[in-house]
Amino acid sequence: MNKDAQMRATINQKLIETGERERLKELLRAKLIECGWKDQLKAHCKDVIKEKGLEHVTVDDLVAEITPKGRALVPDSVKKELLQRIRTFLAQHASL
Amino acid sequence: MKMEDMSLSGLDNSKLEAIAHEIYTELVEDACLGLCFEVHRAVKCGYFFLDDTDPDSMKDFEIVDQPGVDIFGQVYNQWKNKECVCPNCSRSIAASRFAPHLEKCLGMGRNSSRIANRRIASSNNLNKSESDQEDNDDINDNDWSYGSEKKAKKRKSDKNPNSPRRSKSLKHKNGEIGGNPDPFKYSNSAGINYETLGPEELRTLLTTQCGVISEHTKKMCTRSLRCPQHTDEQRRAVRVYLLGPSASLPEAEGGVENDSFEVAESQALMSRLQWDGSSDISPSDSASSKASTNNSESRKTKKKKPHLGLVSGTPGLGSSKKKKPKPPPPHPQHL
Numbered sequence: 001m002n003k004d005a006q007m008r009a010t011i012n013q014k015l016i017e018t019g020e021r022e023r024l025k026e027l028l029r030a031k032l033i034e035c036g037w038k039d040q041l042k043a044h045c046k047d048v049i050k051e052k053g054l055e056h057v058t059v060d061d062l063v064a065e066i067t068p069k070g071r072a073l074v075p076d077s078v079k080k081e082l083l084q085r086i087r088t089f090l091a092q093h094a095s096l
Numbered sequence: 097m098k099m100e101d102m103s104l105s106g107l108d109n110s111k112l113e114a115i116a117h118e119i120y121t122e123l124v125e126d127a128c129l130g131l132c133f134e135v136h137r138a139v140k141c142g143y144f145f146l147d148d149t150d151p152d153s154m155k156d157f158e159i160v161d162q163p164g165v166d167i168f169g170q171v172y173n174q175w176k177n178k179e180c181v182c183p184n185c186s187r188s189i190a191a192s193r194f195a196p197h198l199e200k201c202l203g204m205g206r207n208s209s210r211i212a213n214r215r216i217a218s219s220n221n222l223n224k225s226e227s228d229q230e231d232n233d234d235i236n237d238n239d240w241s242y243g244s245e246k247k248a249k250k251r252k253s254d255k256n257p258n259s260p261r262r263s264k265s266l267k268h269k270n271g272e273i274g275g276n277p278d279p280f281k282y283s284n285s286a287g288i289n290y291e292t293l294g295p296e297e298l299r300t301l302l303t304t305q306c307g308v309i310s311e312h313t314k315k316m317c318t319r320s321l322r323c324p325q326h327t328d329e330q331r332r333a334v335r336v337y338l339l340g341p342s343a344s345l346p347e348a349e350g351g352v353e354n355d356s357f358e359v360a361e362s363q364a365l366m367s368r369l370q371w372d373g374s375s376d377i378s379p380s381d382s383a384s385s386k387a388s389t390n391n392s393e394s395r396k397t398k399k400k401k402p403h404l405g406l407v408s409g410t411p412g413l414g415s416s417k418k419k420k421p422k423p424p425p426p427h428p429q430h431l
Contacts, residue, residue: 008115008118011115011119015119021123024119024123025123025126025127028123028124028127029127029130032127038131041128041131042131042135045131045132045135046144046145049135049139049144054139057136057139058136059132059133059136062132062135062136063128063129063132066128066131066132066135067125067128067129067132070124070125070127070128070131071121071124071125071128074124079120082120082123083116083117083120086116086119086120087112087113087116090112090115090116091112094112
Protein backbone atom coordinates (compact mmCIF):
# COMPACT_ATOMS: atom_id res chain seq x y z
CA MET A 1 0.00 0.00 0.00
CA ASN A 2 2.74 2.33 0.92
CA LYS A 3 4.53 1.31 -2.20
CA ASP A 4 1.42 1.94 -4.25
CA ALA A 5 1.00 5.46 -2.95
CA GLN A 6 4.66 6.14 -3.54
CA MET A 7 4.33 4.94 -7.08
CA ARG A 8 1.34 7.20 -7.72
CA ALA A 9 3.22 10.15 -6.34
CA THR A 10 6.13 9.52 -8.65
CA ILE A 11 3.85 9.18 -11.64
CA ASN A 12 2.09 12.40 -10.82
CA GLN A 13 5.39 14.13 -10.40
CA LYS A 14 6.50 12.81 -13.76
CA LEU A 15 3.27 14.02 -15.34
CA ILE A 16 3.79 17.50 -14.04
CA GLU A 17 7.51 17.62 -14.68
CA THR A 18 7.21 16.65 -18.29
CA GLY A 19 4.31 19.04 -18.83
CA GLU A 20 2.16 16.18 -20.00
CA ARG A 21 -0.49 16.97 -17.43
CA GLU A 22 -0.93 20.46 -18.77
CA ARG A 23 -1.10 19.18 -22.31
CA LEU A 24 -3.73 16.63 -21.35
CA LYS A 25 -5.77 19.24 -19.56
CA GLU A 26 -5.69 21.54 -22.54
CA LEU A 27 -6.64 18.73 -24.86
CA LEU A 28 -9.55 17.73 -22.66
CA ARG A 29 -10.82 21.27 -22.40
CA ALA A 30 -10.75 21.75 -26.14
CA LYS A 31 -12.48 18.46 -26.77
CA LEU A 32 -15.18 19.13 -24.20
CA ILE A 33 -15.98 22.55 -25.60
CA GLU A 34 -16.01 21.08 -29.07
CA CYS A 35 -18.52 18.39 -28.26
CA GLY A 36 -20.86 20.69 -26.36
CA TRP A 37 -20.16 19.28 -22.92
CA LYS A 38 -19.53 22.73 -21.55
CA ASP A 39 -22.82 24.15 -22.84
CA GLN A 40 -24.73 21.20 -21.44
CA LEU A 41 -23.16 21.69 -18.06
CA LYS A 42 -23.80 25.41 -18.16
CA ALA A 43 -27.46 24.79 -18.82
CA HIS A 44 -27.50 22.46 -15.87
CA CYS A 45 -25.76 25.14 -13.80
CA LYS A 46 -28.54 27.54 -14.68
CA ASP A 47 -31.14 25.16 -13.38
CA VAL A 48 -29.21 24.63 -10.18
CA ILE A 49 -28.73 28.33 -9.64
CA LYS A 50 -32.36 29.16 -10.29
CA GLU A 51 -33.34 26.47 -7.86
CA LYS A 52 -31.06 27.72 -5.11
CA GLY A 53 -31.54 31.37 -5.70
CA LEU A 54 -29.00 33.70 -7.19
CA GLU A 55 -27.71 35.00 -3.89
CA HIS A 56 -27.26 31.72 -2.12
CA VAL A 57 -25.14 29.82 -4.59
CA THR A 58 -21.73 28.69 -3.36
CA VAL A 59 -18.91 27.03 -5.19
CA ASP A 60 -19.32 23.92 -3.07
CA ASP A 61 -22.94 23.61 -4.09
CA LEU A 62 -22.01 23.91 -7.70
CA VAL A 63 -19.22 21.39 -7.47
CA ALA A 64 -21.42 18.94 -5.68
CA GLU A 65 -24.14 19.28 -8.29
CA ILE A 66 -22.01 19.52 -11.36
CA THR A 67 -19.18 17.06 -10.96
CA PRO A 68 -21.18 13.83 -11.15
CA LYS A 69 -23.08 15.10 -14.13
CA GLY A 70 -19.89 16.36 -15.75
CA ARG A 71 -18.26 13.02 -15.37
CA ALA A 72 -21.23 11.25 -16.87
CA LEU A 73 -21.57 13.60 -19.79
CA VAL A 74 -18.06 13.19 -21.17
CA PRO A 75 -18.41 11.51 -24.56
CA ASP A 76 -16.90 8.08 -24.96
CA SER A 77 -14.65 9.14 -27.80
CA VAL A 78 -13.06 11.84 -25.69
CA LYS A 79 -12.65 9.49 -22.80
CA LYS A 80 -11.02 6.86 -24.99
CA GLU A 81 -8.61 9.28 -26.55
CA LEU A 82 -7.56 10.66 -23.23
CA LEU A 83 -7.05 7.25 -21.72
CA GLN A 84 -4.99 6.23 -24.71
CA ARG A 85 -2.68 9.16 -24.22
CA ILE A 86 -2.30 8.44 -20.55
CA ARG A 87 -1.46 4.83 -21.28
CA THR A 88 1.15 5.79 -23.81
CA PHE A 89 2.70 8.11 -21.28
CA LEU A 90 2.75 5.44 -18.65
CA ALA A 91 4.25 2.91 -21.02
CA GLN A 92 7.01 5.31 -22.01
CA HIS A 93 7.94 6.00 -18.44
CA ALA A 94 7.51 2.45 -17.22
CA SER A 95 10.14 1.29 -19.65
CA LEU A 96 12.69 3.62 -18.16
CA MET B 97 15.46 7.15 -10.24
CA LYS B 98 16.26 3.82 -8.91
CA MET B 99 13.14 3.70 -6.85
CA GLU B 100 10.96 4.76 -9.75
CA ASP B 101 12.44 2.16 -12.00
CA MET B 102 11.68 -0.44 -9.50
CA SER B 103 8.14 0.67 -8.91
CA LEU B 104 7.08 1.15 -12.51
CA SER B 105 8.66 -1.93 -13.88
CA GLY B 106 6.97 -4.07 -11.26
CA LEU B 107 3.46 -3.07 -12.36
CA ASP B 108 1.11 -5.32 -14.19
CA ASN B 109 -1.38 -4.19 -16.77
CA SER B 110 -4.44 -3.99 -14.58
CA LYS B 111 -2.68 -1.71 -12.19
CA LEU B 112 -1.52 0.55 -14.97
CA GLU B 113 -5.07 0.69 -16.25
CA ALA B 114 -6.35 1.68 -12.83
CA ILE B 115 -3.81 4.45 -12.61
CA ALA B 116 -4.72 5.69 -16.06
CA HIS B 117 -8.37 5.85 -15.07
CA GLU B 118 -7.49 7.67 -11.93
CA ILE B 119 -5.56 10.27 -13.85
CA TYR B 120 -8.43 10.62 -16.26
CA THR B 121 -10.98 11.23 -13.48
CA GLU B 122 -8.68 13.76 -11.96
CA LEU B 123 -8.50 15.60 -15.23
CA VAL B 124 -12.24 15.55 -15.72
CA GLU B 125 -12.82 16.77 -12.20
CA ASP B 126 -10.33 19.54 -12.85
CA ALA B 127 -12.32 20.57 -15.85
CA CYS B 128 -15.54 20.46 -13.85
CA LEU B 129 -14.01 22.52 -11.10
CA GLY B 130 -12.81 25.06 -13.63
CA LEU B 131 -16.30 25.33 -15.02
CA CYS B 132 -17.78 25.68 -11.56
CA PHE B 133 -15.43 28.52 -10.73
CA GLU B 134 -16.26 30.18 -14.00
CA VAL B 135 -20.00 29.90 -13.47
CA HIS B 136 -19.80 30.98 -9.88
CA ARG B 137 -17.82 34.04 -10.78
CA ALA B 138 -20.28 34.86 -13.52
CA VAL B 139 -23.19 34.55 -11.13
CA LYS B 140 -21.61 36.71 -8.47
CA CYS B 141 -20.55 39.34 -10.98
CA GLY B 142 -24.02 39.29 -12.45
CA TYR B 143 -23.27 38.44 -16.04
CA PHE B 144 -24.30 34.82 -16.03
CA PHE B 145 -27.86 35.41 -17.15
CA LEU B 146 -27.10 38.22 -19.53
CA ASP B 147 -27.39 36.12 -22.64
CA ASP B 148 -30.71 34.78 -21.52
CA THR B 149 -33.60 35.75 -23.71
CA ASP B 150 -37.18 34.72 -23.46
CA PRO B 151 -38.26 32.21 -26.08
CA ASP B 152 -40.87 34.55 -27.56
CA SER B 153 -38.35 37.07 -28.76
CA MET B 154 -36.13 34.25 -29.92
CA LYS B 155 -38.97 33.17 -32.17
CA ASP B 156 -38.98 36.56 -33.83
CA PHE B 157 -35.34 36.32 -34.76
CA GLU B 158 -35.26 32.75 -35.81
CA ILE B 159 -33.22 31.99 -38.85
CA VAL B 160 -35.47 31.40 -41.81
CA ASP B 161 -34.55 28.52 -44.03
CA GLN B 162 -36.81 28.67 -47.04
CA PRO B 163 -36.12 28.87 -50.75
CA GLY B 164 -36.27 32.36 -52.21
CA VAL B 165 -35.72 34.30 -49.00
CA ASP B 166 -32.65 35.20 -47.01
CA ILE B 167 -32.11 34.19 -43.41
CA PHE B 168 -34.21 37.13 -42.22
CA GLY B 169 -37.15 35.96 -44.28
CA GLN B 170 -36.84 38.75 -46.81
CA VAL B 171 -36.91 38.33 -50.54
CA TYR B 172 -33.28 38.89 -51.28
CA ASN B 173 -33.37 40.19 -54.83
CA GLN B 174 -36.29 42.56 -54.57
CA TRP B 175 -34.13 45.64 -55.10
CA LYS B 176 -33.13 44.38 -58.50
CA ASN B 177 -36.46 45.40 -59.97
CA LYS B 178 -36.35 48.93 -58.57
CA GLU B 179 -36.34 51.72 -61.09
CA CYS B 180 -35.46 55.36 -60.70
CA VAL B 181 -36.71 58.25 -62.76
CA CYS B 182 -33.93 60.45 -64.06
CA PRO B 183 -34.56 64.05 -63.03
CA ASN B 184 -32.90 65.31 -66.18
CA CYS B 185 -34.43 63.29 -69.00
CA SER B 186 -37.27 61.74 -66.96
CA ARG B 187 -36.67 58.28 -68.29
CA SER B 188 -36.91 55.44 -65.80
CA ILE B 189 -33.68 53.59 -65.34
CA ALA B 190 -32.85 50.44 -63.41
CA ALA B 191 -31.39 51.34 -60.06
CA SER B 192 -28.14 49.57 -60.78
CA ARG B 193 -27.70 51.62 -63.95
CA PHE B 194 -28.86 54.90 -62.51
CA ALA B 195 -25.54 56.32 -61.38
CA PRO B 196 -23.76 55.77 -64.72
CA HIS B 197 -26.76 57.15 -66.54
CA LEU B 198 -26.88 60.25 -64.38
CA GLU B 199 -23.23 60.84 -65.02
CA LYS B 200 -23.76 60.77 -68.75
CA CYS B 201 -27.05 62.61 -68.68
CA LEU B 202 -25.90 65.47 -66.49
CA GLY B 203 -22.57 65.76 -68.19
CA MET B 204 -19.78 64.69 -65.97
CA GLY B 205 -16.69 63.23 -67.53
CA ARG B 206 -15.42 63.50 -71.04
CA ASN B 207 -18.30 62.54 -73.28
CA SER B 208 -20.89 64.60 -71.59
CA SER B 209 -23.96 64.74 -73.67
CA ARG B 210 -25.30 67.69 -71.75
CA ILE B 211 -22.49 69.99 -72.77
CA ALA B 212 -22.79 68.79 -76.33
CA ASN B 213 -26.52 69.36 -76.22
CA ARG B 214 -26.01 72.82 -74.91
CA ARG B 215 -23.52 73.65 -77.60
CA ILE B 216 -25.87 72.44 -80.29
CA ALA B 217 -28.74 74.30 -78.73
CA SER B 218 -26.82 77.56 -78.41
CA SER B 219 -25.48 77.38 -81.96
CA ASN B 220 -28.91 76.66 -83.39
CA ASN B 221 -30.77 78.99 -81.17
CA LEU B 222 -30.62 82.57 -82.34
CA ASN B 223 -32.77 83.80 -79.54
CA LYS B 224 -30.20 85.53 -77.45
CA SER B 225 -32.10 85.75 -74.25
CA GLU B 226 -32.63 82.05 -74.12
CA SER B 227 -29.01 81.25 -74.65
CA ASP B 228 -28.18 83.81 -72.02
CA GLN B 229 -30.39 82.01 -69.67
CA GLU B 230 -28.69 78.78 -70.45
CA ASP B 231 -25.31 80.26 -69.87
CA ASN B 232 -26.50 81.52 -66.60
CA ASP B 233 -27.72 78.08 -65.73
CA ASP B 234 -24.38 76.65 -66.58
CA ILE B 235 -22.61 79.09 -64.36
CA ASN B 236 -24.88 78.57 -61.45
CA ASP B 237 -24.97 74.81 -61.75
CA ASN B 238 -21.86 73.82 -59.91
CA ASP B 239 -23.20 70.68 -58.28
CA TRP B 240 -21.86 68.31 -60.80
CA SER B 241 -18.29 68.95 -61.68
CA TYR B 242 -15.40 69.57 -59.44
CA GLY B 243 -13.91 72.10 -61.83
CA SER B 244 -16.87 74.38 -61.87
CA GLU B 245 -17.06 74.25 -58.12
CA LYS B 246 -13.52 75.42 -57.94
CA LYS B 247 -14.29 78.15 -60.37
CA ALA B 248 -17.18 79.25 -58.27
CA LYS B 249 -14.98 79.42 -55.24
CA LYS B 250 -12.48 81.50 -57.11
CA ARG B 251 -15.18 83.81 -58.22
CA LYS B 252 -16.28 84.23 -54.69
CA SER B 253 -12.83 85.09 -53.51
CA ASP B 254 -12.50 87.55 -56.35
CA LYS B 255 -15.62 89.22 -55.21
CA ASN B 256 -14.60 89.21 -51.64
CA PRO B 257 -12.42 92.33 -51.44
CA ASN B 258 -15.36 94.40 -52.65
CA SER B 259 -18.04 92.68 -50.68
CA PRO B 260 -20.62 94.98 -49.17
CA ARG B 261 -19.35 94.46 -45.68
CA ARG B 262 -15.84 95.39 -46.55
CA SER B 263 -16.75 98.39 -48.61
CA LYS B 264 -18.89 99.57 -45.77
CA SER B 265 -16.06 99.36 -43.33
CA LEU B 266 -13.76 101.17 -45.71
CA LYS B 267 -16.31 103.84 -46.15
CA HIS B 268 -16.41 104.29 -42.46
CA LYS B 269 -12.66 104.46 -42.27
CA ASN B 270 -12.49 107.14 -44.89
CA GLY B 271 -14.80 109.28 -42.86
CA GLU B 272 -17.54 109.52 -45.42
CA ILE B 273 -20.33 108.76 -43.01
CA GLY B 274 -23.54 110.36 -44.10
CA GLY B 275 -22.33 110.87 -47.64
CA ASN B 276 -24.86 110.38 -50.38
CA PRO B 277 -25.36 106.73 -51.27
CA ASP B 278 -23.50 105.79 -54.36
CA PRO B 279 -25.58 103.89 -56.90
CA PHE B 280 -22.53 102.23 -58.44
CA LYS B 281 -21.16 100.99 -55.20
CA TYR B 282 -21.76 97.31 -55.74
CA SER B 283 -22.24 97.06 -59.41
CA ASN B 284 -18.99 98.17 -60.92
CA SER B 285 -16.25 96.93 -58.75
CA ALA B 286 -14.08 94.69 -60.83
CA GLY B 287 -11.02 96.91 -61.17
CA ILE B 288 -8.83 97.61 -64.18
CA ASN B 289 -5.22 96.84 -64.69
CA TYR B 290 -3.83 100.27 -65.51
CA GLU B 291 -0.53 98.98 -66.87
CA THR B 292 -2.21 97.57 -69.96
CA LEU B 293 -3.83 100.82 -70.98
CA GLY B 294 -2.49 103.37 -73.38
CA PRO B 295 -2.28 107.08 -72.46
CA GLU B 296 -5.41 107.99 -74.40
CA GLU B 297 -7.39 105.23 -72.82
CA LEU B 298 -6.04 106.29 -69.47
CA ARG B 299 -7.17 109.83 -69.99
CA THR B 300 -10.69 108.91 -71.03
CA LEU B 301 -10.87 106.46 -68.20
CA LEU B 302 -9.75 108.96 -65.64
CA THR B 303 -12.30 111.51 -66.78
CA THR B 304 -15.15 109.14 -66.13
CA GLN B 305 -13.99 106.92 -63.30
CA CYS B 306 -12.47 107.16 -59.88
CA GLY B 307 -9.34 105.31 -60.96
CA VAL B 308 -7.57 105.10 -57.64
CA ILE B 309 -5.09 102.24 -57.70
CA SER B 310 -5.60 99.82 -54.89
CA GLU B 311 -2.55 98.83 -52.98
CA HIS B 312 -3.61 95.22 -52.72
CA THR B 313 -4.92 94.37 -56.15
CA LYS B 314 -2.94 96.95 -58.14
CA LYS B 315 -6.12 97.58 -60.06
CA MET B 316 -7.92 100.82 -60.67
CA CYS B 317 -11.19 101.59 -59.06
CA THR B 318 -13.92 101.63 -61.68
CA ARG B 319 -16.57 103.43 -59.75
CA SER B 320 -17.80 106.88 -60.44
CA LEU B 321 -15.71 109.97 -59.84
CA ARG B 322 -17.36 110.53 -56.52
CA CYS B 323 -16.94 107.03 -55.19
CA PRO B 324 -17.01 107.16 -51.43
CA GLN B 325 -14.33 104.61 -50.96
CA HIS B 326 -11.54 106.92 -52.03
CA THR B 327 -10.84 110.50 -51.23
CA ASP B 328 -10.25 113.24 -53.70
CA GLU B 329 -6.59 113.44 -52.75
CA GLN B 330 -6.19 109.84 -53.70
CA ARG B 331 -7.85 110.45 -57.04
CA ARG B 332 -5.69 113.47 -57.65
CA ALA B 333 -2.53 111.62 -56.79
CA VAL B 334 -3.40 108.89 -59.23
CA ARG B 335 -3.90 111.39 -61.98
CA VAL B 336 -0.64 113.06 -61.20
CA TYR B 337 1.07 109.74 -61.22
CA LEU B 338 -0.44 108.49 -64.44
CA LEU B 339 -0.80 111.61 -66.56
CA GLY B 340 1.94 113.80 -65.24
CA PRO B 341 1.93 116.77 -62.87
CA SER B 342 -0.30 118.88 -65.08
CA ALA B 343 -3.18 116.52 -64.66
CA SER B 344 -5.98 117.33 -62.36
CA LEU B 345 -9.34 116.08 -61.39
CA PRO B 346 -11.54 115.88 -64.44
CA GLU B 347 -14.25 117.76 -62.70
CA ALA B 348 -12.15 120.86 -63.20
CA GLU B 349 -12.18 120.69 -66.99
CA GLY B 350 -15.46 118.89 -67.51
CA GLY B 351 -17.60 120.87 -65.14
CA VAL B 352 -19.58 117.85 -64.25
CA GLU B 353 -21.54 119.55 -61.59
CA ASN B 354 -22.12 123.23 -61.18
CA ASP B 355 -22.06 123.09 -57.47
CA SER B 356 -18.64 121.63 -57.20
CA PHE B 357 -17.10 123.39 -60.12
CA GLU B 358 -15.28 126.12 -58.30
CA VAL B 359 -14.23 123.85 -55.55
CA ALA B 360 -12.72 121.47 -58.01
CA GLU B 361 -10.94 124.24 -59.76
CA SER B 362 -9.45 125.50 -56.60
CA GLN B 363 -8.48 121.98 -55.74
CA ALA B 364 -6.78 121.58 -59.05
CA LEU B 365 -4.87 124.72 -58.42
CA MET B 366 -3.86 123.58 -55.02
CA SER B 367 -2.82 120.26 -56.34
CA ARG B 368 -0.70 121.90 -58.93
CA LEU B 369 0.99 123.95 -56.28
CA GLN B 370 1.45 121.25 -53.80
CA TRP B 371 1.81 118.03 -55.68
CA ASP B 372 3.95 118.88 -58.63
CA GLY B 373 6.52 116.36 -59.57
CA SER B 374 5.49 113.88 -56.97
CA SER B 375 5.35 110.45 -58.49
CA ASP B 376 4.20 108.47 -55.57
CA ILE B 377 1.63 105.83 -56.00
CA SER B 378 -1.65 106.96 -54.63
CA PRO B 379 -2.27 106.41 -51.01
CA SER B 380 -4.30 103.32 -50.88
CA ASP B 381 -7.65 102.80 -49.35
CA SER B 382 -6.27 101.07 -46.31
CA ALA B 383 -4.99 103.12 -43.46
CA SER B 384 -1.97 100.88 -43.08
CA SER B 385 -0.07 102.23 -46.05
CA LYS B 386 3.58 103.02 -45.82
CA ALA B 387 4.66 106.39 -44.59
CA SER B 388 5.56 108.50 -47.52
CA THR B 389 5.05 112.21 -47.43
CA ASN B 390 1.92 111.98 -49.46
CA ASN B 391 0.45 109.32 -47.32
CA SER B 392 1.08 111.00 -44.08
CA GLU B 393 -0.39 114.15 -45.51
CA SER B 394 -3.54 112.44 -46.61
CA ARG B 395 -3.90 110.61 -43.40
CA LYS B 396 -3.55 113.78 -41.44
CA THR B 397 -6.24 115.43 -43.44
CA LYS B 398 -8.43 112.44 -43.05
CA LYS B 399 -8.24 112.70 -39.33
CA LYS B 400 -8.81 116.39 -39.32
CA LYS B 401 -11.73 116.18 -41.62
CA PRO B 402 -14.50 117.32 -39.30
CA HIS B 403 -12.87 120.71 -38.94
CA LEU B 404 -11.76 121.08 -42.50
CA GLY B 405 -14.80 122.97 -43.59
CA LEU B 406 -13.36 126.04 -41.91
CA VAL B 407 -9.71 125.59 -42.66
CA SER B 408 -8.95 126.86 -46.09
CA GLY B 409 -6.27 125.97 -48.53
CA THR B 410 -5.73 122.38 -47.59
CA PRO B 411 -6.09 119.53 -50.00
CA GLY B 412 -8.48 117.78 -47.65
CA LEU B 413 -11.11 120.32 -48.58
CA GLY B 414 -12.35 118.25 -51.47
CA SER B 415 -13.45 115.36 -49.37
CA SER B 416 -15.52 117.53 -47.15
CA LYS B 417 -17.39 119.11 -49.98
CA LYS B 418 -19.75 116.20 -50.24
CA LYS B 419 -20.99 116.75 -46.79
CA LYS B 420 -21.86 120.34 -47.47
CA PRO B 421 -22.81 120.77 -51.05
CA LYS B 422 -25.05 123.78 -50.48
CA PRO B 423 -23.01 126.46 -48.82
CA PRO B 424 -20.71 128.33 -51.19
CA PRO B 425 -17.19 127.07 -51.00
CA PRO B 426 -14.68 129.42 -49.57
CA HIS B 427 -12.79 129.80 -52.80
CA PRO B 428 -12.42 133.59 -52.75
CA GLN B 429 -10.11 133.29 -49.83
CA HIS B 430 -7.47 131.43 -51.74
CA LEU B 431 -8.05 132.48 -55.29
